[in-house]
Amino acid sequence: MKIGIIGLPYSGKTTFYKSLKAVDQSEDKQARGKTSSSIIKVPDERLDYLTQVFNPKRKVHATLEVADFMGDKDPEIPTFNNKFSTVAKNFDAFILIVRGFEDPTIPHIKATIDIERDIKTFLEDAALFDLSFLEKRIENIEKELNRSKNKEQIIKTREILRKWYEKLLSGSLLFDLELTKEELLLQKNYQLLTLKPLIIAVNFSEDSISSSSLIINNLREKFKIKNISIEPFFAKIEYELSQLNEEETKEFMENFGLEEPALSRLLRTTYELLGLQSFFTVGEDECRAWTIKKGMTAQEAAGVIHSDFYQKFIRAEVVHFDDFKVCGSFAKCKEKGVFRLEGKDYLVQDGDIMHIRHN
Ligand SMILES: Nc1nc2c(ncn2[C@@H]2O[C@H](COP(=O)(O)OP(=O)(O)OP(=O)(O)O)[C@@H](O)[C@H]2O)c(=O)[nH]1
Ligand SMILES: [Mg+2]
Structure with a gap:
């Protein structure tokens, strides 16, 4: 499973990515241009417990591949340019980082902090991205149809693409579509953004921990969309946490009144949206978490x-x-x-x- 971290510049994507990596001390798999990606271990307290009981030679976590995209600094460039479209289809879900922290020394591309505006803009841009993709695809399919002998399959595909196109044109997003098996297969080959699960992670500063839950609840009311989950997180704190050992972590979290590192929660949410679950195998040699579909x-x-x-x-x-x-x-x-x-x-x-x- 591959997850992409996206969002506006200076929203905290790399800070988030680095804390994921630090927690698991995994290495960068590759650094392609501006995007780096790595395999990260999914934290799981149950696996920790089993490892304590069985004391195996190896402990094997479930893993996810996470890629950190860079935000485009030029406000004139659309959020999703052509370069993005070529990579998007390789991802199973996206985590959108939205900036919720004020810091006059770090510029916001739109000058002010406005979480709702940024989410709205993202969803609009994503819809436009999908519309333009579908438009081209449908055009190509018309051409294919004239040439091909196996028209039946192509007509079926065209029907599905047109249905999606119409839905977007009417101002809706595709997130809430219940896909048939056939549509699911088709979707796998395409980079439609609003068909993939989306986790919107709002990056708050450490002094707004107490006010963040009210803001999040309001946002959840406003953007009540199936397959979108809105979660608070605190990039700076998470990063600091990721540098500490277990005991220090506990103390640090108590000081801030946090119950669980946001990273664990975010990854769990990702799991749920992707329809994934874990089962375990245990023994003297190895305790291991396996990832399967529900x-x-x-x-x-x-x-x-x-x-x-x-x-x-x-x-x-x-x-x-x-x-x-x-x-x-x-x-x-x-x-x-x-x-x-x-x-x-x-x-x-x-x-x-x-x-x-x-x-
Ligand atoms: N005050 C404060 N600063 C933060 C917080 N999160 C991130 N920053 C800072 O904001 C700056 C930008 O953070 P990055 O994580 O590099 O942002 P990014 O989203 O990766 O940006 P691009 O890669 O340029 O698109 C860094 O200096 C971070 O230290 C936060 O919660 N509070
Ligand atoms: Mg970055």
Whole structure:
């Protein structure tokens, strides 16, 4: 899964990106032009707990690839230029950083701080980007249609694209569309921005922690759109947090009245919007968090671990993390009757600890 961090210049994107990286000490995978990207480990307290219990040789986190885009300093350049359109299609979701902090020494491209304006402008620009993309695509399809023998498929595609185009033209965004399987496949090949989940992360300064939740609630009312989630975060604090050890982190968060690092929350939200969930495998060698789509069966999940496990699947031994935590050991789980044997059609739940029995 690939997540892009986007937004206006000086909104805090790189500060955010750096704290993600620092937390996990992962390395830059590549620095392509102005965009750097890295694989980051998804923080998960459940995995931390399991690692404490099993003391394995290896602890393997779920990962996400995150890329940090640079905002264009020229206000005349549209938010999404051609360069952006060529990379956008490789991403599964975007995190839009919106500036909510005042700092006279750091310029805002529009001179004033106005969170609502910036979100609105972004959504309008995104809609225009999608409209112009669809317009070109539909034009090309008309040409293809004249040449091609397999007209049926192309006509189907054209129908879908026209439907999306009309929706945008009427002033709506595509975020709330329920996609059919066919549309989902089509969407994968395109860089339509308003079809991808969006996390809007408002970057507040440390002195507005207490007022931020009211502002966020208001924004959530105003931009109540399916597949968009609006979250507060505090880039500067997060960055400082990412430089501290566990104990210092606790103390620091208590001082600021924070319950959970915003990074964990943001990544969890991203997971939810992408329809992802985690299951765990545990043992002396390795404790590991695996990422799967919600609605996957035990057999499909086994296939994520190893394709052989899919073919040769017999049963899954399953304990939910919450039950395990109460019991403390598998033996106790069996005693309490929360240790289950599930067949190939069992729908895996977020937080399941699984052991796959196979041939
Ligand atoms: N006071 C204050 N400064 C911040 C905060 N977040 C970021 N900054 C500062 O704002 C400046 C710009 O932050 P960046 O994270 O580099 O911004 P960016 O969005 O990556 O900007 P571009 O890459 O140029 O598009 C830096 O000097 C940060 O230290 C904040 O919450 N409060
Ligand atoms: Mg930057």
